Amino acid sequence: MDLSALTLTELRRALRAGETTSVAVTQAMLDRIVAVDNDVRSYLTVTDELALEQAAAADARLARGEETPVLGVPVALKDIICTAGVETTAGSKILEGYTPPYDAFVTRRLAAAGAVLLGKTNTDEFAMGSSTENSAYFPTRNPWDLDRVPGGSSGGSAAAVAGRMAYAALGTDTGGSVRQPASFCNLVGLRPTYGRVSRWGVIAFASSLDQISPFGRTVADCAALLQVVAGHDPRDSTSLPEPVPDYEAALTGDIAGLRIGVPAEYFGEGLQPAVREAVGNAIDELVALGASVEAISLPHTPYALPAYYLIAPAEASANLARYDGVRFGPRVVGADVIDTLKQTRALFGPEVKRRIMLGTYALSAGYYDAYYGQALKVRTLIQRDFAAAFARVDVIATPTSPTTAFRLGERADDPLSMYLADIYTLPVNLSAGCGLSLPCGFDEAGLPIGLQLIGDTLAEATVLNAAYAYEQATAWHRHLAPI
Amino acid sequence: MSLSESEVARIAHLARLALTEAELVAYQNQLSAVLAHVEMIGQLDLRDVLPTTHAVRRENVVRDDVVRPSLDPADALFNAPETAEGQFRLQAILEE
Numbered sequence: 001m002d003l004s005a006l007t008l009t010e011l012r013r014a015l016r017a018g019e020t021t022s023v024a025v026t027q028a029m030l031d032r033i034v035a036v037d038n039d040v041r042s043y044l045t046v047t048d049e050l051a052l053e054q055a056a057a058a059d060a061r062l063a064r065g066e067e068t069p070v071l072g073v074p075v076a077l078k079d080i081i082c083t084a085g086v087e088t089t090a091g092s093k094i095l096e097g098y099t100p101p102y103d104a105f106v107t108r109r110l111a112a113a114g115a116v117l118l119g120k121t122n123t124d125e126f127a128m129g130s131s132t133e134n135s136a137y138f139p140t141r142n143p144w145d146l147d148r149v150p151g152g153s154s155g156g157s158a159a160a161v162a163g164r165m166a167y168a169a170l171g172t173d174t175g176g177s178v179r180q181p182a183s184f185c186n187l188v189g190l191r192p193t194y195g196r197v198s199r200w201g202v203i204a205f206a207s208s209l210d211q212i213s214p215f216g217r218t219v220a221d222c223a224a225l226l227q228v229v230a231g232h233d234p235r236d237s238t239s240l241p242e243p244v245p246d247y248e249a250a251l252t253g254d255i256a257g258l259r260i261g262v263p264a265e266y267f268g269e270g271l272q273p274a275v276r277e278a279v280g281n282a283i284d285e286l287v288a289l290g291a292s293v294e295a296i297s298l299p300h301t302p303y304a305l306p307a308y309y310l311i312a313p314a315e316a317s318a319n320l321a322r323y324d325g326v327r328f329g330p331r332v333v334g335a336d337v338i339d340t341l342k343q344t345r346a347l348f349g350p351e352v353k354r355r356i357m358l359g360t361y362a363l364s365a366g367y368y369d370a371y372y373g374q375a376l377k378v379r380t381l382i383q384r385d386f387a388a389a390f391a392r393v394d395v396i397a398t399p400t401s402p403t404t405a406f407r408l409g410e411r412a413d414d415p416l417s418m419y420l421a422d423i424y425t426l427p428v429n430l431s432a433g434c435g436l437s438l439p440c441g442f443d444e445a446g447l448p449i450g451l452q453l454i455g456d457t458l459a460e461a462t463v464l465n466a467a468y469a470y471e472q473a474t475a476w477h478r479h480l481a482p483i
Numbered sequence: 484m485s486l487s488e489s490e491v492a493r494i495a496h497l498a499r500l501a502l503t504e505a506e507l508v509a510y511q512n513q514l515s516a517v518l519a520h521v522e523m524i525g526q527l528d529l530r531d532v533l534p535t536t537h538a539v540r541r542e543n544v545v546r547d548d549v550v551r552p553s554l555d556p557a558d559a560l561f562n563a564p565e566t567a568e569g570q571f572r573l574q575a576i577l578e579e
Contacts, residue, residue: 097562098562099561099562101554101555101558101559101561101562102554102558193538193539194537194538194539195538195539195541208536208537208538209538234546237541237544238537238539238541238544240539240541300527302523303523303524303527305520306520306521306522306523306524307521307524309517309520309521310521310524317498321499324499325564325573326563326564326571326573327559327562327563327571328562328563329562329564330564331564331565331573333574334501336574337573337574337575337576338499339501340573340574341499342496342499342500342501343501345498345499345500345501346500346501346502348500350506350509353498353500353502353506353510354510354513354514354517356498356500357491357494357495357498357500357510357514358514358517358518360494360497360498361486361494361514361518364494364497370525371521373534374524374525374527374529375521375524376534376535376536377527377529377532377533377534377535378524378527378529379534379535379536380532380533380534380535381527381529381532383535415513415516415517416516416517416520419517429538430538431538432538432539457539
């Protein structure tokens with residue numbers, strides 16, 4: 001049995017049936033990391049000793065007949081999620097060596113459910129980027145083609161799962177940072193409604209947009225991970241108190257009567273022909289499965305990118321003010337306190353500096369109303385667009401990204417072209433809804449294509465079931481990266 | 484909108500970022516390009532639109548005001564580059 005080829009759901013069955021053990025699959029994952037991660041470079045830190053201890057503990061729980069959605073399952077966490085005693089860098093030199101004194105909410109939830117932590121995955125610095133090339137440590141490569149990026153910012157988590165070096169992983173999605181890499185790596189990535197998962201213990205980028213999001217190789221795998229981490233946390237005042245449904249039970253595959261909206265604004269200029277065709281075919285398949293389709297309009301879509309690139313940097317410039325070399329991270333001593341601050345903060349990488357300055361400018365005296373204030377009003381219009389659409393349809397279907405995975409270095413010198421990689425995903429972050437990407441085909445170069453399904457507030461179960469119905473009718477998700 | 488080099492220097496000072504001369508020039512071009520793009524929101528009539536700051540509206544989130552366990556001081560100080568007498572230490576802000 002090739003243990004690495006199992007899905008999370010298949011592994012869980014095998015563990016419960018006693019066909020393998022958590023220690024055995026954890027060792028298989030660690031061996032595979034040694035074998036292929038020199039090429040992919042998905043992990044910043046591998047927690048091998050901790051993983052084997054957790055696996056042994058999970059085996060003891062399995063032997064007692066315990067069941068959780070992830071008991072004994074080896075997973076990875078984006079290195080922006082705090083892990084007590086395990087270095088957490090956010091992909092930045094300014095947090096090099098930082099060892100959190102506490103676990104994030106989701107880290108605790110996963111540990112309590114008996115998941116095994118394999119390690120911390122690479123990310124664009126402070127989750128700012130769409131290719132993982134902005135990591136201060138090294139770029140991660142796409143397991144489907146090592147000359148291409150895995151997407152970002154959660155590219156390390158995506159590459160680890162696609163490279164079969166973890167059965168599932170958590171990332172964070174602020175503007176598409178889980179859905180876009182899921183699309184580039186033939187995975188399922190679900191960005192839940194803002195507040196569905198607690199952000200406590202996650203290093204902040206843009207606090208009104210950040211949301212922890214699971215990656216899996218299948219819809220059910222993604223649902224299993226969401227089940228464990230979703231729920232209210234009094235330590236995150238933006239966390240939602242609504243009860244968490246049984247996501248796996250919602251996967252009936254029955255979508256008869258489901259109303260799907262297709263917005264013309266997501267099929268315009270710059271969309272790669274192979275992506276257009278694959279997404280069109282996927283929508284046809286959903287219709288064949290019993291859904292109905294109607295053309296809808298989200299008229300303010302062109303304004304989402306500009307609004308996002310004012311709001312996210314503004315929030316980032318405030319959040320990242322804390323990196324001052326006083327409480328954590330290295331300190332570069334200058335002539336006086338101000339100079340020390342400036343020299344220390346010069347440790348930020350270029351994209352982070354760019355966004356801090358953009359945000360500082362958008363919030364500065366004389367420009368606040370014209371930039372940040374206006375962007376918040378555009379956010380209202382984008383929310384109205386989605387509210388009007390969800391009065392008529394249950395799910396919105398679009399491409400996840402305008403293109404398949406691009407080559408390393410291809411967009412590195414042109415920030416605006418990099419930002420355009422998220423043009424179809426970031427409206428969801430500005431909205432009150434949720435969004436999922438799942439495999440729906442390959443382009444002429446054999447690179448994966450993602451279908452995005454967008455749902456209304458807390459409609460995760462609806463979106464997951466629509467994705468599940470499509471997945472059961474197609475075989476795209478069964479294709480494994482050739483590494 | 485095109486930023487001047489002195490405006491970039493002013494923003495970098497506000498953000499407490501030390502920039503090299505080469506960075507200053509690069510950011511001047513890149514920030515100007517991004518600002519030129521984001522300014523398209525100026526095309527919209529937003530006079531009667533209220534701002535939205537969060538995805539899902541929640542008001543007055545409160546919790547019981549009770550003492551809960553907090554970090555041990557040694558753990559809180561563990562990552563600091565310099566400490567003294569159980570506190571974070573840095574250069575003098577005010578000279579005597």
